[in-house]
Amino acid sequence: MTAPMLNRREAFAGALAALWVVPVVAHAQAATAVPAWTPKALSTDEARTLAAACERIMPATDTPGAGAVGVPRFIDRAMADWCEPAEAEGLRAGLASLDAQARAQFKAPFAALTGERQDALLRAAEAEGKAARQPHWFPALRELVTVGYFTSEPGATKALRYDPVPGDYRGCVPLKEIGRAWAT
Template sequence: MNAPMLNRRETFLGGVAAIWAVPVVTSAQAAQAVLTWNPRALSLEEARTLAAASERIIPATSTPGAIGVGVPQFIDRALADWCEADDVQRLKLGLRDLGAGFAALPAAEQDVRLRQAEAEARTLATQRPPKPHWFLTLRELTTVGYFTSQTGATKVLRYDPVPGEYRGCVPVKEIGVAWATS
């Protein structure tokens, strides 16, 4: 799993913002200032950091981002009900390592910190035996939460409730984008 982070949105600040060096707060960052849900496995600060990080992994474009489809809530439920204690602790420590004010940082600085974490994860993955890293857990839970949401499965993936006969080894040109079934 050495795929790079999803980076679907680059923000163009324009000349005026660059000249005045005005900090820009994206709508996703503004949404994280106040949580609209009560975390069960995370502290409020960890939940804010989780929301900001998951939104940077899958940001809103023409479709909702991670926050818009409820990925932070999905991850919190997974941590509370499903994940093993070691994975929960590792992810919580990783969220703390991103910094208490991570959610309030400009998107570019958030991306830098997440790319650093991804680089650390890749380095640990090459060791023998491979050592787990919190970023891999975060990325996996973010993508699973996003693509199993109704929006992710029906608006982002091509949804075909009855895909028809099974045909293995089909050229990608025939398939196009990925599809999902319920």
């Protein structure tokens, strides 16, 4: 027995439904996904929010994004082992605020939002940080994302030009070729 043939309208409606369902399911999975590492300083929900924010601050292009190089884990370790307790608490409070704003405005956790909505919330946090008269969590987060990304091996070798040995090494060069030496 053969299956009934679809007409063009049914096929088009099915294709549109698939285009709508795939992003919705992907965002729902991202919101419930457990981080690939065990957070030391953050809760699982805070780690999800951090991972989503890091990926929007340093997204994947022709080079890997922040999530692919382990920036969220780097920040979590920095918060646990390196940051002053007040700094770590400020970052945690900022992540909680970001997630609370997402839930209030869009009725979903920050990690489950579309990229455009995440960007809008991050731009608002950035503007708030620029206007603040005291230390704000967003500039600290952006700095940690940048440091974590560019000190990772992919960030240093794929995003930046990397030359392990700059210039030619020529030993035993006659002093006549060099001239006077420089002092600094």
